[in-house]
Amino acid sequence: MQRSKKIASVLLSVTILSGACAAAGSTTAHASGTGAGLAEWALNAYYSGWSYVYGGATPGTVDCSGLIYSYCGGNARGGDSQLYASSESGYISNGIPRVHGLGLHMDGHVGVYIGDGMAVDARNDDEDVCYDTLDYMGWTQWYKVGAIDYIENGWEQFNGDYYYYENGEYIVNTSRTIDGTTYYFDSKGKSSDTPSNPSSSNSSSSSSSSDNSSSDSSSSDSSSDNSSTNDDSSSTEEVKEESQTEPSLYKNGDEGDEVKKIQERLKELGYYTGEVTGKFDDATEAAYTQFQQAAGVAVDGISGTDRDVLYSDDCPTYTDAQALLAEQTPTYQLGDQSNAVLTIQNRLAILGFFNEIATGYFGETTLQAVEAFQLANNLEATGIVDQATYQAMFSATALSNNGYALATSVGYTGPYAMPQGGSSQFVLQNTQNQNYAHSAAVVASAANKVTKKALSNTSADAPVFFSAVVKRNLNVGLWFVVVLALLSVFGGVFIIKNVKASKKARRARSKKSYTRVKTEARYW
Structure with missing residues (x-):
């Protein structure tokens, strides 16, 4: 049965790869696939239950870099080599482009960006291929996989929906009139309607490979029909005028x-x-x-x-x-169950406060972990995740269970607002007037406060979590002292008995020697 599933998975993967390549061919000529094709390939790997096998790079059995390599091949096989061979890359802390099928990189691991803040990666032997939010794994860099082409301008189909790319990114929350039809694009970039001509574009270029082919064909057409050339030039001027009326994009690094x-x-x-x-x-x-x-x-x-x-x-x-x-702002407390609670549990686990399996249910263990986190981060230990607790929990300066800010080591770069429309929609809060750099003195002070509160055990408001830990440690220490005392008594008795036996033996030997000497002297 298992073998049958594996064979079916392989056949499904080959079918999807063929379909992705065929779909890509309708817009531009891509030799090794498209970004959208890679994203669909990765999604199929997740839904088909592909296994993680170290060194695997074939459909059904892949490792992290093998998931990408199994789709597009190329000269780069390992995760680091794929990053180094990329045509473009950047740090996720500065934002990630709206592009399907980007490669994701962190120390020793790679994955695939699906879009809309989601990612797929072949994780390990226990979890196999996983599908999580972008922030869950703490990815540090994004990159364009060198073995595939990414569309610059025009339509792209992904997962049954159509997206429209401009300047290398799909547009969102706007509208465009293309070939006389107005299309509306939602916050995720999905078009309201299916385009009548998916190969059409408002831009003069779509990709390097398609540009060359189109220029060759246009030159041959122009030699045969001058009127069509004039029509094309006039339409191009209209496109240029239309593009000039469109507002330009400004992002980090621009000026003017x-x-x-x-x-x-x-x-x-x-x-x-x-x-x-x-x-x-x-x-x-x-x-x-x-x-x-x-x-x-x-x-x-x-x-x-x-x-x-x-x-x-x-x-x-x-x-x-x-x-x-x-x-x-919502709150999360005892008895709640949701994906947001699951995210909170995973975050607490990273910080060392939660040691159970994350289930999404806010139980007593989660309550104690939240109280412990609040106490360690100088918040009121209510056990309720409110706005202040949530923002502190997902900030770069969140103190872990040992009193140090470990958040920076897993890729968090600033505070997050609580999700308004869903647990996966983490939105960056305003960072003005906030100082992310904790000095060593502040960290040491926070750690000392945690220790003092944990060991005092005198306040009626002290969390049950720390009280139990202190009592357990005191009981263990008491038993250790008792056992040590008993061992000392038994050892002392043993030593005293040996000393007495040694003295008795020496006295017996001395008495025997004296008797022999006395006897010899008597008969000499």
Whole structure:
């Protein structure tokens, strides 16, 4: 039965790979596949239950880099070599592009970015192929796999839906008129309708390979029909005019007068407190991210079509956003069961407070772990995960069970807001006026407070978790002292008996020697 499942999985994988390549061929000519094809390949590996086998790179049995290699092949087999062979890469802490099928990298491990904050990776012998949120594993870098092509402009089909790419990323929360038809794209980038011509594009280029082929074909066509050339040139001018009316994208690293205008508006609304420099830096990105969250648009820290909302009269201010956040913030407590609770348990496990299997149920063990975390991080030990506790738990300075900030070692770069629409929708909170750099003195002070509170055991409000630990340690210590005392008594008695026996033996030998000497003297 198991063998039959494996064979079926392999056949399904081959079928999907063939379909992905065929679908990719409808838009651009890709020799080794597309980003969307890789993403679908990885999803199929998860849903088909592929096994993790170290060194495996064939459908059904793969390791982490083998999951990617089994789709596109190439010269790079290992995870690090795939990263080094990539055409483009970046750090996830600075944001990840909206591109299907990006490679994900962390120390000793790689995976595949599916899109919408989700990832697939072949993890280990126990878990096999997994499908989790992007932040769960703590990925540090993204990269474009060198063996496949990524679409720059035009339509791309993924998992039954259509997405439209511009400048290398699929667009979200906007609309486009293409070939006379207006399409609307939601927050995940899905088109409202199926395109009548999936190969059409508003841009003059789609990929390097398709550009060459299209230029060759156009040159042959132009020699045969001058009228068609004139039509093409006029349509190209219309496209250029249309593209010029579209707002440009501004992101971290850009600068100019428009960036200065953005900073002034963010400062007017209360999101930005720095100097107006005209440079789109980290502080500007953080402020823009906060605005996007408050305005209900796509949260990516990139300024695009959402500037219409930013400059509008009814744009929410920072004060309004904070008030709304306080009203909508959920809490998690004893008896709750949800994916959000599962995420909390996993986070507590990383920090060393939760040692059980994460089930998504908020039970007594989770309650004690939350109380322990709150106590270690100078929060009121209520056992309820409110906004303050949640934000502290997912911050880069969250103190672990041993008093040190371990969050930075697993890829967290700042505080997260509690999920409003689902447990996987973690949104970056505003980072202005926050200092992430804890000095050694602060960390030591926090650790000392945890130790003192844990050992005192005198307060009626002390958490049950620490009381039980202290009592257990005291009981173990008491038994150790008793056993040591008994061993000392028995050892002392044994030594005393040996000393007495030795003295008695010496006296007997001395008496015997004296008797012999006395006898010899008597008969001499």
